Amino acid sequence: QVQLVESGGGLVQPGGSLRLSCAASGSVFSIFSVYDMGWYRQAPGKQRELVATIRSVRITNYVDSVKGRFTISRDNAKKTVYLQMNSLKPEDTAIYYCNAVRGANNYWGQGTQVTVSS
Numbered sequence: 001q002v003q004l005v006e007s008g009g010g011l012v013q014p015g016g017s018l019r020l021s022c023a024a025s026g027s028v029f030s031i032f033s034v035y036d037m038g039w040y041r042q043a044p045g046k047q048r049e050l051v052a053t054i055r056s057v058r059i060t061n062y063v064d065s066v067k068g069r070f071t072i073s074r075d076n077a078k079k080t081v082y083l084q085m086n087s088l089k090p091e092d093t094a095i096y097y098c099n100a101v102r103g104a105n106n107y108w109g110q111g112t113q114v115t116v117s118s
Contacts, residue, residue, distance in 0.1 A: 001025075001026050002025075002026035002027075002028050002029070002107055003023075003024070003025045003026055003109075004022055004023070004024055004098045004099075004100060004107055004108065004109035004110075005022065005023050005025070005109060005110070006020060006021065006022045006096065006097070006098050006109045006110065006111060006112040007020070007021050007022075007023075007112060008020040008021050008112060009096060009112030009113045009114045010113075010114070010115070011115045011116075011117065012088055012114075012115070012116055013116070013117070013118050014088060014089060014090060014116055014117075014118055015087060015088065016088050016116070017084070017085060017086045017087075017088065018085045018088065018114060019082060019083070019084050019085070020039065020082065020083040020085065020096055020098075020112060020114075021080055021081075021082055022037070022039075022080060022081045022082075022083075022098030022109055023078070023079060023080045024079040024080070024081075024100060025079070028105065028107075029079055029100070032076050032079040033056055033076040034056050034102055035056060035100045035101065035102045036053060036054070036055045036056055036100070036101045036102065037053065037054050037055075037072075037074055037081040037098070037099065037100055037101075038050060038051075038052065038053040038054070038072075038098075038099040038100075038101070039051040039052050039053075039072060039081075039083045039096055039097070039098060039099070040096070040097045040099055041092075041094035041095065041096045041097065041114075042094055042095050042097070042111075043091075043093060043094040043095075046094075048097070049063065050063055051063055051066055051070065051083070051096070052066065052070055052071075052072040052083060053072065054072045054073065054074050054081065058074070060072055065091075066085075066092075069085065069086050069087045069088075070083060070084065070085050070086070071083070071084040071086075072084075081098065083096070085114070088114075088116045089116060090116045090117060091116075092114060092116050093114060093115050093116050093117070094114060095111040095112065095113050095114075096111060096112050096113075096114050097109055097110075097111045
């Protein structure tokens with residue numbers, strides 16, 4: 001069974017921090033390191049957008065709105081990808097989804113809610 005399970009979401013005040021985790025399990029992830037991993041988010045009434053990616057070779061990419069505030073990383077031994085989010089803003093409020101891609105294979109997690117509000 002293929003699973004990507006996100007955790008770490010919640011309610012935080014503006015300027016605060018959260019660390020999201022995404023743990024991969026299942027036979028398709030037996031070699032987790034070959035997957036390109038990403039975090040996406042979807043706010044109410046908006047399309048899902050790319051937040052950050054980290055490729056199998058550890059090259060990272062960020063949407064402009066989070067550069068300097070968010071950091072994506074991975075621990076291949078733990079089959080986990082992280083998103084450290086600092087200096088959070090109300091506009092960061094969304095459901096955050098984990099994504100794994102290898103060739104034609106594309107997997108999604110169920111999402112974790114992040115709410116930034118005072």
